[in-house]
Amino acid sequence: MTYRKLVEEALEMFKSIGIEDPKLIPSKNPVYGELTSLVAFDIAREMGGDPVKIAEEIARSLSGYRGRIISSIEAVSGYINLRVDWFKYAEEILKTVISLGLDYGRSSVGSGRKIIIEHTSVNPNKALHVGHARNVCLGDTLYRLFSFLGYDVTVLNYIDDSGTQMADIILGFTELGYPLDPGDGSRFDVYCGDVVYVEVSRRIEEDPSLDGKRRKIAKLIEERDEKYYRLNREITEKVLRDQLKTCWRLGARYHILNMESDIISYDLWSEVFEKLVKVGAVYRAESGLKAGCWLLNLSSHPILSREGDEVLVKSDGSTTYVARDIAYGAWKLRGTSRDFKYKVWFRDPWGGEVLVTDLNGDVEKHIGEVEKVINVIDIRQKRPQEIVKYALDLLGLKSERYIHFGYEVVALSIMDAIKIGYEPEPGQEFVHMSGRRGLYVKADTLIDMLKERVKSEVRGKHPEWIEEKIEEVAEKVAVGALRYSLVKPDTDKMIILNTDEMLKLEGDTGPYLQYSYARACRILEKSGLEYSFKPPVELTEEEKQLLRRIAYFPEVVEEVGRSLIIKTLPNYAYMLASDFSRFYEKVPVLYSEDVELRRFRVAEVLAFKIVLGNVLNLIGVPLVEEM
RNA sequence: GGGCCCGUAGCUCAGCAUGGAUAGAGCAUCGGCCUUCUAAGCCGGGGGUCGGGGGUUCGAGUCCCCCCGGGCCCGCCA
Missing domain, CATH: 1.10.730.10 (Isoleucyl-tRNA Synthetase; Domain 1)
Structure with missing residues (x-):
């Protein structure tokens, strides 16, 4: 490596006059050379004196040093600037x-080490919107980065196939007469999300009796009722296949799809629960609003304690989302004795095997001890994720390895919201996306819009190009535009999607x-x-x-x-x-x-x-x- | 009420983790540059109390405290 070689040479040089930490930074301006040492300021602070004079003194005592790349040393108002022999450096x-080519920048810091990255994790009842795409792009970039750093990375996608959102669309199919086949050739995930989920949600709001039916369905799914469980699995897999098309289009790869229903089936929870009981971390509420529930005791947590204890097991005996995530988190950190079985579901476009958890699966894969578990989940889940981490700590697991990679959401600009039928409040500047209310821009829709824009640009520029070539280039440029725009902003900042802005190239x-x-x-x-x-x-x-x-x-x-x-x-x-x-x-x-x-x-x-x-x-x- | 995050040019944002030399881009705007390797580009102009106030420091956009404005989270939902 090159800049690093320069730094190493500089370090050696400073070491020769007894300075161990010269505080080197790349020079802020080329007129100052390549490297700058700030050590004179430190010395002035610790031992007193004038940094300007100290720097001059250091530069003087270094002046005899014969470096390979470093060619001159100069003190300027306290800074010690190093210049290089560009003939050699270049x-x-x-x-x-x-000579390194594709390996330039690659590192071996991660060799022999493992990392789990979980991202995407979209409920399998709809197509991905741009907010989900932010998750995918961030997660996939982490995967690419850590692979490049030499780590053995396993990418997980958590499929919540047993929540109320699934029950919503099942209700639509079984009770409200929505056909399983959209009939117009549209993609199944799009159909489920744009039509069934949105309409069923509206009907439940209008007719509260449907809520009870939905609840019943959710329970039937969880209890593995023959009809409902199978239908649920079938729909989940169909939607998931379509969702993955979008993810793959974005260039994201996955190794394992973990079905939540399987986490329940494998009963990872009971083992974790027993341990939590054993260490005294949970208790059963005997009275009050939460009578009959098992709660995680948060009283010794400095911040979480202010908001009361967390329900893990409901009074009807079913587990909460946080409980299941604790079990899942424990599995990631090898805190469970049981492991999943998988089947190879299919191969991704790059030829990689994609495994899905399966009770009767014939594939075993043990990820082993990991250095980090990075969970890419939007910032709104910060509190539950802290609870999960805390519980993992109480279980005696290395919870510091459990990292919530949080990021702010993507919202709709008011302009875009109006385009899809939203009526804004005065002064409102953005609208949160909502699958239930149909307020979102799908990831594929945006890529397709970008693609059209790119195509017209390419056609104008290369009138001789054949359609296939235009198509191929436009797809890549569109995907590049979206990925860049989702990965570039600070993760702490909300992205307010403005499609007009976005379409500028x-x-x-x-x-x-x-x-x-x-x-x-x-x-x-x-x-x-x-x-x-x-x-x-x-x-x-x-x-x-x-x-x-x-x-x-x-x-x-x-x-x-x-x-x-x-x-x-x-x-x-x-x-x-x-x-x-x-x-x-x-x-x-x-x-x-x-x-x-x-x-x-x-x-x-x-x-x-x-x-x-x-x-x-x-x-x-x-x-x-x-x- | 408690906790977390954001606030830098008209707009969108880098820079803050690890404090260092005149605060940088893009968009928009105004003006230049295609008979030379792709003008999806380059060069230049105008535009800044880095939300406000204190503090630490030789030095603060960057660290600490307070305040203001905006957002998010605090469910037997996930």
């Missing part, structure tokens, strides 16, 4: 990147990244790939900036692995692409007069293509060689 960077967008990638591809294609690592005597600022950014990539990857601040990746990708755009405008490659120079610049373009490709792979923005 060669080093290009050699490293081009300029500026800080996925297509911009794909475009700069495509431009690089064209140069390389025409270059005959004749490149060399021998730099010219003088590099342009644009070249230095591009190389500097390229050299920093491995730091970004590891940093995100530590911080889980995913947006750092798209931010980096955008800055890298911007650096390349400026390079592209100012620095002729194929038209450079000197053959050696041309070859060197081809290497620069190749290195850029590799790094941008690698980071786009991490965030799941498809690579496009021509657009």
